[in-house]
Amino acid sequence: MGQGNTVRILDGNTFVVCEDTGDIEATPSEPTGLFSIDTRFLSTWVLSVNGERLNSLSYDDLQYFESRFFLVPGMATHYVDAKLSIIRERVVGGSFREQLTILNHDEKAVDLEVRMDAASDFADLFQVKDEILNKKGEIYTEVEADKLRLGYRRGNFRRETIISSSVSARYDSRGFAYTIHLEPNQQWEATIDVQTRAVGPGDRDLRMGLRAHGGERLALQHDLEQWIADAPKVNSEHGRVASTYRRSLIDLAALRFSPLSLGGATLPAAGLPWFMTMFGRDSILTCLQTLPFTPQLSKTTLRILASLQGSRFDDFRDEDPGRILHEMRYGETAAFEEQPHSPYYGSVDATPLFVVLLDEYERWTGDVALVKELEQESRAALRWIDSYADLIGNGYIWYERRNTETGLENQCWKDSWDSISYSDGTLPPFPRATCEVQGYAYDAKVRGARMAREFWGDPEFAAQLEREAAELKERFNRDWWVADGGYYALALDPDGRQCDVLSSNIGHLLWSGIVLPERAEQIAQHLVGPRLFSGWGVRTLAEGETRYNPIGYHNGTIWPFDNSFIAWGLRRYGFGEEAATIANGILDAATYFDGRLPEAFGGYPRELTKFPVEYPTACSPQAWSTGTPLLLLRTMLGLEPHEGHLAVEPRLPVGMGRIEVLDIPGRWGRVDAFARGRLDLHSLAD
Missing domain, CATH: 1.50.10.10 (Glycosyltransferase)
Known part of the structure; x- marks a missing residue:
């Protein structure tokens, strides 16, 4: 069981600091986000169901590279009446991967609008630490049929966050959403991939060749087991x-x-x-x-x-x-x-x-x-x-x-x-x-x-x-x-x-x-x-x-x-x-x-x-x-x-x-x- 209201998971070059709901809402006083190579690639990552923010029942620090968040809609006083369970399982490796599971405990079917607000300020880690965000380049967003691309460019310096989903989603400039129907005792799952890119001259990703496992949990687990065994x-x-x-x-x-x-x-x-x-x-x-x-x-x-x-x-x-x-x-x-x-x-x-x-x-x-x-x-x-x-x-x-x-x-x-x-x-x-x-x-x-x-x-x-x-x-x-x-x-x-x-x-x-x-x-x-x-x-x-x-x-x-x-x-x-x-x-x-x-x-x-x-x-x-x-x-x-x-x-x-x-x-x-x-x-x- 984790402690407090800040969760940290990491794998060498990449780490996430978030709230105990799994949400990321970066502010000068709350330096949360998805970070890699001294850049914040996600400054907003907020999940809602039917327009309602979620509350944390608990979270588990499974390994240094993964966490699991158990959530319900509504305020704390309504937990006993919750008819939905939402589970966020997150793995940080060569990329950021989140599996979203929603379970319907009601006796009747439900229709849900599930949304993830996503954004990046591409802040330099020094800017985050000093609480001074002075971007001199251009932040851009590209909405595509199967992905959302967030980017920042300043001369030859370019950083990108590319978001895609295993389940068809509707992408817009502020994030993406799903419309789902759940029968009684039915569950719905989606896997969301967040790829980070550090682009140099010639459109080459500078992060190629790093120790990375593509966010695959089994590969990360095997690596840890081998490390301990040695x-x-x-x-x-x-x-x-x-x-x-x-x-x-x-x-x-x-x-x-x-x-x-x-x-x-x-x-x-x-x-x-x-x-x-x-x-x-x-x-x-x-x-x-x-x-x-x-x-x-x-x-x-x-x-x-x-x-x-x-x-x-x-x-x-x-x-x-x-x-x-x-x-x-x-x-x-x-x-x-x-x-x-x-x-x-x-x-x-x-x-x-x-x-x-x-x-x-x-x-x-x-x-x-x-x-x-x-x-x-x-x-x-x-x-x-x-x-x-x-x-x-x-x-x-x-x-x-x-x-x-x-x-x-x-x-x-x-x-x-x-x-x-x-x-x-x-x-x-x-x-x-x-x-x-x-x-x-x-x-x-x-x-x-x-x-x-x-x-x-x-x-x-x-x-x-x-x-x-x-x-x-x-x-x-x-x-x-x-x-x-x-x-x-x-x-x-x-x-x-x-x-x-x-x-x-x-x-x-x-x-x-x-x-x-x-x-x-x-x-x-x-x-x-x-x-x-x-x-x-x-x-x-x-x-x-x-x-x-x-x-x-x-x-x-x-x-x-x-x-x-x-x-x-x-x-x-x-x-x-x-x-x-x-x-x-x-x-x-x-x-x-x-x-x-x-x-x-x-x-x-x-x-x-x-x-x-x-x-x-x-x-x-x-x-x-x-x-x-x-x-x-x-x-x-x-x-x-x-x-x-x-x-x-x-x-x-x-x-x-x-x-x-x-x-x-x-x-x-x-x-x-x-x-x-x-x-x-x-x-x-x-």
Whole structure:
């Protein structure tokens, strides 16, 4: 049974946001519609019977790609007397398909006028998000005997929605209708197909070749079953772990996105509804989270990002040679360069993370061929770190947008306008350097050295990278350490002044390995201490900081993905208990969201709320939140590649019980891992 009055179904490149009746009535405050490749292809889709709108009895979320709506005419007080049942079954795949069934429960025959109002504003997703609809082209409607064609054209940019029915319908400029006669206990059915087209030069559909199933439910179901069958199996005494894992696996399948013109290969889209597209940082981090479970995503992600790696200097797109893209869009505003996402390169961390993922992928899978295939792209990424990212010339990665109109100000993962501050709450000038990115650069150099020595046949380059990594580690631990606080600063300003707030970013430093061993315990204690750890998870900004706000986007909320990497970092430095504490909090929180962790939730203390408070505009599902339970499983079981084998060193939270992960894929073939947590003796005593 679905919850609330908004229904979302999706399949990679296409998704629908509608009311619990199945209707779509887009308004600035209700961003519903049928969306694909950053365009809204349906903004109105309203069903009526005899001129009367319908009311929802219930809806079922059957799978991520299908829903079923049970409706009756009349107001809620008339449900008991309803003589008609209307069922809408909807599947979203390569197209949008809706089966409409009407059942007559009356003792006498009925004549019905069934109508579907249909329209499209062809709004760009950025226009929907910003609630600004400024169309500069022409919207047109073509009524044909067997179909209705809605379209939009602006120069060579053309988008079309083509509507047809399995049962003869009367089409007009506002939709289509049926006149039907039903005897007692008789039912009527019609299947409505909605095809979306992105037309380029030569009348060619740009969406050809994408992973698509023509809206066929059986093909989509088979694809999902195969996806689940290929992944490891997770069983646990504590039901939340297995159920959350399965929910994550299904959502990850739903978020597989096929970039245009790249042969149908898939990578994780960032999240629904605003970020159903390719992102550098989001896709890479999601792949790192899910590598032990779905390694094929990492391979395609690396190849796709490598194929679009920056090759020139372009201020509009913040592009440099070797830089990995931040975001790719296919809508009207990108096509006409009203915003730079075609693609946009304004990410300061995707480039070192690209090298990190490639090395981690090889360590896990043994796929040396891909490491050799992407050697030049990896070298270009490593070159970017020193040649183009060091804007100050002091050996750190800095960022400052060159596109001052539409580029991102903050190009780290905490990309909201006020996420980087001094302890007094003021914001630093640009350029800025955030701490976790220096850790990523260190990690990229260490991993790049391994690949250069073992696979690229270049020991001199390997030695150079190792020297640079060691120098970076020494310099970083000198310049970023907040001595009177016992933690690392969030960022430096161009004068070298520390943004000396306590933040979750310090956990990423553990993951990257840049933290000095003698300082690791202080960092670990901060991460599970009362200022950062709420009981549900680690806050993005510590309680007591000037800008702290438990529902501030990056200033006090809890981001599940952030916590998964923090826990992984704690395990790297030997803090298994602390990692288990964080894993336990996040997995507990997941149960309140039916196993689907949102993008972020409130940083209120656990003893205050008793349940996690969802951030009001959080994406759900969201890729790196979907990947969070998978990385936490890896962390709790201590799964790490070691000398060609899989090492297992469990540290489960108290009371977790037995967990088994079966058929873990890797260079070792497929192996199983088992773990048992300690009993909660206090709970047993109670």
